[in-house]
Amino acid sequence: MASDSNLKNNQFRVVLPVIFTFGASLVFFQGNAHADDTNVTANTAVTTTQTSDNQQSSNYQNANVALMTAQAVQTHAAEQTANTDPNKGAVDISAENAQNVANAPAVDTQPNVSTNQISNTQADPENGTASTTVSGAGNINTNGLSARNVQFLESIHQGAVDGWKQFGVLPSLTGAQAIIESGWGQSALTTQGHNLFGIKGSYNGQSVTMPTYEYYGGRYVQINDAFRAYPSNYESIVDHGRFLKENSRYSNLIGQKDYQTVTRLIRQDGYATDPQYTNTLNRVIRQYNLTAWDQEAFNDNINTGHIDNVSVQGDNLKVEGWHATNNYDQSMHHFIILLDGNTKQELYRQEVPGTYRQDVQNVYPNAKISGWGGFSLTVPNSANFAGKAIQVVSRYTKNTNGEPNGGDDLWFNSVNLNTNAGYLDNFNIDAATNTLNINGWHATDQSAGKDHHFIILYDATKNRELGRYEVNSAIRNDVAKVYNVYNAGKSGFNLQVNISPALIGDNNQVISRYSNATNGEGNYVDYWFAPKTFNANQSYLDKIEISDNQVHVSGWQAADASVKQQNHFVILYDATTHREIARKQVSNVSRPDVQRAYPNIANAGKSGFDVTFDFNRAAYAGHQLQVISRYSDANNGEGNRTDAWFTPTTVPSNNQGFLDSFVVKNGEVTVTGWQATDQSYNQKNHFVILYDATTHREIARQQVTNLDRPDVQKAYPSIYNSAKSGFKAAFKLDSSLIGHEIQVVSRYSDANNGEGNRTDFWFNAIKLPQNLY
Numbered sequence: 104m105a106s107d108s109n110l111k112n113n114q115f116r117v118v119l120p121v122i123f124t125f126g127a128s129l130v131f132f133q134g135n136a137h138a139d140d141t142n143v144t145a146n147t148a149v150t151t152t153q154t155s156d157n158q159q160s161s162n163y164q165n166a167n168v169a170l171m172t173a174q175a176v177q178t179h180a181a182e183q184t185a186n187t188d189p190n191k192g193a194v195d196i197s198a199e200n201a202q203n204v205a206n207a208p209a210v211d212t213q214p215n216v217s218t219n220q221i222s223n224t225q226a227d228p229e230n231g232t233a234s235t236t237v238s239g240a241g242n243i244n245t246n247g248l249s250a251r252n253v254q255f256l257e258s259i260h261q262g263a264v265d266g267w268k269q270f271g272v273l274p275s276l277t278g279a280q281a282i283i284e285s286g287w288g289q290s291a292l293t294t295q296g297h298n299l300f301g302i303k304g305s306y307n308g309q310s311v312t313m314p315t316y317e318y319y320g321g322r323y324v325q326i327n328d329a330f331r332a333y334p335s336n337y338e339s340i341v342d343h344g345r346f347l348k349e350n351s352r353y354s355n356l357i358g359q360k361d362y363q364t365v366t367r368l369i370r371q372d373g374y375a376t377d378p379q380y381t382n383t384l385n386r387v388i389r390q391y392n393l394t395a396w397d398q399e400a401f402n403d404n405i406n407t408g409h410i411d412n413v414s415v416q417g418d419n420l421k422v423e424g425w426h427a428t429n430n431y432d433q434s435m436h437h438f439i440i441l442l443d444g445n446t447k448q449e450l451y452r453q454e455v456p457g458t459y460r461q462d463v464q465n466v467y468p469n470a471k472i473s474g475w476g477g478f479s480l481t482v483p484n485s486a487n488f489a490g491k492a493i494q495v496v497s498r499y500t501k502n503t504n505g506e507p508n509g510g511d512d513l514w515f516n517s518v519n520l521n522t523n524a525g526y527l528d529n530f531n532i533d534a535a536t537n538t539l540n541i542n543g544w545h546a547t548d549q550s551a552g553k554d555h556h557f558i559i560l561y562d563a564t565k566n567r568e569l570g571r572y573e574v575n576s577a578i579r580n581d582v583a584k585v586y587n588v589y590n591a592g593k594s595g596f597n598l599q600v601n602i603s604p605a606l607i608g609d610n611n612q613v614i615s616r617y618s619n620a621t622n623g624e625g626n627y628v629d630y631w632f633a634p635k636t637f638n639a640n641q642s643y644l645d646k647i648e649i650s651d652n653q654v655h656v657s658g659w660q661a662a663d664a665s666v667k668q669q670n671h672f673v674i675l676y677d678a679t680t681h682r683e684i685a686r687k688q689v690s691n692v693s694r695p696d697v698q699r700a701y702p703n704i705a706n707a708g709k710s711g712f713d714v715t716f717d718f719n720r721a722a723y724a725g726h727q728l729q730v731i732s733r734y735s736d737a738n739n740g741e742g743n744r745t746d747a748w749f750t751p752t753t754v755p756s757n758n759q760g761f762l763d764s765f766v767v768k769n770g771e772v773t774v775t776g777w778q779a780t781d782q783s784y785n786q787k788n789h790f791v792i793l794y795d796a797t798t799h800r801e802i803a804r805q806q807v808t809n810l811d812r813p814d815v816q817k818a819y820p821s822i823y824n825s826a827k828s829g830f831k832a833a834f835k836l837d838s839s840l841i842g843h844e845i846q847v848v849s850r851y852s853d854a855n856n857g858e859g860n861r862t863d864f865w866f867n868a869i870k871l872p873q874n875l876y
Contacts, residue, residue: 783851830849849866
């Protein structure tokens, strides 16, 4: 590409915008926050949904949606016994439909999702300045090309020819560069802004911002930059010619008719740094015979034109463009004829007055008619045009009825009036009203003649319809400003659906349908919005208080699944031994603070819990205690369930000790003292160990029977064994220990040999005297 940094990327190979797609990841963080009026922080550690007693699966959903071409999938209306009239308030999902969905198996298919289909607004001439009639791509070689690539060549054909006539840029060069730099029109810049050549800046004030790379400080840095956005590929092609014409470095190639000369010069002038750029261009030109466009441009027999606009504007079809030709005299009449592009059946014809086009006059000053060849036609729109491929024919003739007689016809490529676009503004649960709120818009040319607007709720997991509801289309002036579509100004819809268990857990889709039948069948056009699963699960543990004989916990769990799983349990779990301690079924407590923070979770307003368990603290001293909040569809808390596992808390434990005496006499040492510890509840074997701190070796150990210590109980009444925590032991001493540092260790263990799980108290070391007797 050209090295002008303010206009284009500075490398030959087009720098495509970097677009990243991230799969959804859920990460739970614990924070020291409570639910209040301004902020609620969830501290859920693990969230699972269990569908059977022995099989758990993550309830996280991948947020990526696989897009598919919209299909006319017929969904059959079921008899409704509940409210189905939106004019009477929130509508219901019938019990019959809910039961049918509940009983249906899941279907392993990708959901059908519509993508916005916008009418093409460019129609290049099918027959132009060549002496023989040619296709929209001209007389080039299209053998082996896909239909999409042929359409791309058709979209750049006229612009390449006009680039020669206006700026002297060889069409074969332009065509080859467009193919290479846009990747046959599939680059992100092309699909989003019809920018085939990566030209930066804006075009008529329009631009698109894309990530790209620039070379700064010896390395490439990714930045966001503005690139020109064009109405169609035609404008991008012509602007490319203007770019080369206005940059003096390329002046030597302007007007050159030999493609090999031009491809050599553009590389030589610095447009690209790739040493193979010229060879690449030449190969593409030869492979597709793009020199046919050169010969077409050199031909002086002018019969060309351009469609600037074919679109629906309000209740009218608007057609604008121009037709310049040498085969014309002032006795002729100018007709615009509209055909069905597929059947070639004539739909409409009308004689039009000339609309002066100075831009056309400047390019074709020698044509018999050019400047006055502009036309603008407004036709009342009807179902006759809706959804059709409209082909425009511009005709100069001496006959007043528009039949051929002298003059020229110019047949433009068909323009599809099949815009089908939509957007879901809101598809969320409202905890305050206990409803699912749906609103958005659906604008389509094919709505003409289809006066019944339905919103259909569809379970994409089970491939079953949940309900359909006829709505009154709402005014959407914002949509009308963006889309020139038949019903754009009145394309909105609003619907409230009472929350039902049928809405929870599966992929739910909204389908907007225009139909000519009162039941929504017959002839219809659909827009399928991306599916959504209502399985939000947020929670927070406000408080856990552990005393000697009780545990008090309070917090909240807001979960959409609670609509289906209406039994709420709080479970105490020993995370150290992986065993459940206790569970209690609770009544939910009102939590308006949670509802303010999470207004789109079904039970947020009543998601709180506050419960007290009987608890033996000593039995679990030092263990990791975990609280689980659970919604279940079973009375015992099993079955299908949704959990919130809170971060474990260590059960407090106390370990105190004191060495009352250390007496050496007659070659032995007698020790007395006490160790009071909560862990003695489970570690019932009490040992006193004599340890050589000088050599780091155990000397001896002795299992002892605990002695009464009422004094210790008075000092430490909350420690489990304080009343009977005393010990007394005597050990023989070897003369080799004289002068060594000796430590006494008091140990409680769950093993008969004093190993296993144990709790020690190490007393300060004492140096043995020189005389052990």
